[in-house]
Amino acid sequence: MDFFRQHILSIVAFWPLAGMFVLLFMNKENKTLIRWWTNLVVFTGFLISLPLWFWFDRESSDKMQFVERFTWIQSLGADFHVGIDGITLLLIMLTTFLGPLAVLSSWSAIENRVKEYYAFMLMLQTGMLGVFISLDFFMFYVFWEVMLVPMYFLIGVWGGPRRLYAAIKFFLYTLVGSVLLLLGILALYFIYPGIAAQHPELVAQFGSAPTFNVLAFHAMAQYLPYNFQWWVFLAFFVGFAIKVPMFPFHTWLPDAHVEAPTAGSVILAGVLLKMGTYGFLRFSIPILPEGTKHFVPMMVALAIIAIVYGALVAMMQPDMKKLVAYSSVSHMGFVMLGMFALNPNGLNGSILQQINHGISTGALFLIVGIIYERRHTREIAQFGGLSTVMPVYATIFLIMTMSSIGLPLLNGFIGEFTIMMGALQVNLWWAVFGGAGIVLGAAYMLWLYQRTMFGKNENPANQNLLDLNARELATLIPLVIVAFWIGLYPAPFFKVLDKPVNKLVETVHPGYFKANAPQAARVVGETR
């Protein structure tokens, strides 16, 4: 048990990979065995990640916990260094939670080259977890890139008609961003020794040699020259903004989502996009506070454009999946708006909204995938009145629609409301545009629901559709439960976020809490 506790992060991260290696030795004709095995691996993967939630010390949620550190490449100063704080805890739980649902959802959807498919799913799971737990920039970068390959194959082999185009577009966009990110990382790596030489406390803690230690970069943030921060922020921005994706780098997203198999879309929307936002939270903001402050207007402007533009484009989509994909652009705009409000409310809401987006959009992609599996089309015009033949399906769809548009009692409301509070504290207009986004979001989602679920069921192909089976229910019910949990009682989530968020705010605005004492007392988690 002790061993497990000390190495829990590595075990959680590499568990799927170990499962993949076992999978490779299975006979590819034995599809049932492969399916059972993969489901077992990801489900146990979720179970072994649960202790993280219970063992996590909430009193010091801004400190890195479950830290493991070994020398990896000595000549480069790169270590195997993992650890999580409150922000990462939530993202890891999201990843291990969505993984089993995505894998389960592909049970009957994937009939072709089953073994490879599940091998890539497992590899992807390890890649994503690795990104979130890395505290060494070199290691982070390795995971960040590694994860591209399985996703590329998932889209390229098991995707829709334009899969080759979508897959290469996804790969190229992300890669262009990440190589610039690499240059930013290298710039930090080489500037460290010079700064450490002038500040003995850095040397005492992190040594004087060039390092990839993210904590060392956090500590040196206050000494970084403004000009340097400016450039590195720009390099990081390209890398992370493409991943989020922020306007105008979002064009790969609809293509990738529409062509990807359902499980691929769930993972893509649920987790992969969060890597971009996580990058801003973990690296851009705390390491480059001055640069961050300088670029706030640009970031917010892009976020607002994404909110409004994404919503408008979503409204006009004839294809259900594309609609949900564009709604992602809009929702991620919200996340970025809250984040760059750079106050406790905005950041809390932004992080919670990332989780919410994973839950609701993941569920919506599953819902679209279920109907696609039955009808082999996603065109909205093909459907209508489905609630008569698929009542359970229609109910869950309704719940998730409501969650997505931010109806109170459901998760989306909490996230959006907190973000709006944060935005309002900074600038009324930010909140006005954000509000417009919420209204538009309600419009396109409700319109989608109305066109597909209500009305008369006239299309003969839709007369005899089967309602959800047990397996499909099993993929959706957990999402519904979590949506209600966050909607009704979000305090446990805010509790792990409070301290890391306050620390972020303090980094960017030193003395924020002294200056805004009355406001600071109303930190969201405690009031609610």
Add this chain to the structure above:
Amino acid sequence: MGQFFNLQDLGAIAPELELMLFGMILLIADLLVENKKWLGFISLGGIAWSGYFLLRLHGIHVTAYSGLLVIDEFSWFFKLLFLVGAALAIIISLKYLDIEREHHGEYYALILFATMGMMFMAGAMDLITLYISLETMAIATYILVGFLRGNQRSNEASLKYFLLGAFSSGVLLYGMSLLYGIAGSTRFTDIAEALEQRPGSDPISMIALVALCAGLFFKIAAVPFHQWTPDAYEGAPTSITAYMSVAVKAASFAMMVRIFWFAILPLRPHWVLILTVVSILTMSVGNIAAMTQTNIKRLLAYSSISHAGYIMLGLIAGNSTELNPTGVTGIVMYLFVYTFTNIGVWAVVVALRRKDIIGEQVDDLNGLIYKHPTAAVLMLIFLLSLAGMPPTSGFIAKYYLFAGLIESDHSKLAVIAVLNAAVSIYFYLRIVVAMFMKESNEKTGLALSPGIVVALAVALIFTLWIGFYPDPFIHLAREAVFLS
């Protein structure tokens, strides 16, 4: 410095002498041995024996033949690389030559002679030695490129390569003669000293530099002197293409680094300018041209051009008087990594050549995942390594080159370079698409010969080992550039 020829000098060139000896033996044995495969094994034995002598010279730093040659860590490293490259090329030739029905003894002898030339090149500290060893390598390679004598493309490639190669050697020789005129000596050290004394932008040294660069750029296939590469790579027997793309390329770079570092370092501000322009052109033209190729040998030829562009970055990194240690380490590391990864790629291409299938089009790889899953997955790993994706060795190599640029404040060049690296994934992925996402029309199976299996295994082990745990190799590379 030993003033006279003595036994020690012979000891210093023992590895080269072994290769020459075995080359001679092979020529004679060719008359006696019926099954030519045995000649391949004899040549491998020769390489092994030469390698044994080389290993004994490890860590020894001597000057031989009164300063014509130097045995140092740099040359030691490259000699090892040439031997490995030659051995792997011979291993993948064994079956291939049978299929092409051109199995002759002189093939192996020529590879040994070319390798011997390369080994002298790496150690040359004198223009004459350098030039003679360069020609030894080049002439053997011209013949090898045209080795499929019944094949029109092979003959054409050989002739083109020979004509352009001879011309560029002439240009190079012109530059060398000017250097001799400046220094009154052919020794690198004397040349460096003499250039030190010259005024900043002395026209004579500029002409010498330009001629020298033109000749060297041809040898490493840098834009705008690259046109021979696709033709020669396409026409040559695939096993020789593999050999050229690793060993000949590495030797040319060893020569280039040697000259730029030891002979004309005083001209650094000028040649950095030239190299910067040429490197940007080489990366971009190589990558862009590779995108539209349908022949896999041509595609890889253009990819090798762009790799030459990256490697040059290692020479650019640094300030106005000195090279950047990270950058030079990057060159050595890159060539080391490139050798194994590239041999892996070419081994798969060689395996595609079957009884009556040419197997040179990208389409010939269609559906490889169904025909031979292992080959497809290995090819994927090698291609990702060429593209510089972690956690393969290619990433570590690119990392060093880019790090050298960032460390010495060449940020703009670094941005251009990384964008090129990112774009290059496009054409590597075209091969991946063919292998994994397309169905094949012809159903001829694919069987890997034992030689190919060995080469693939070696390539895979090093590609992943350097990718996951590069420490020992980084030490080796740093040692080669006198950093430890």
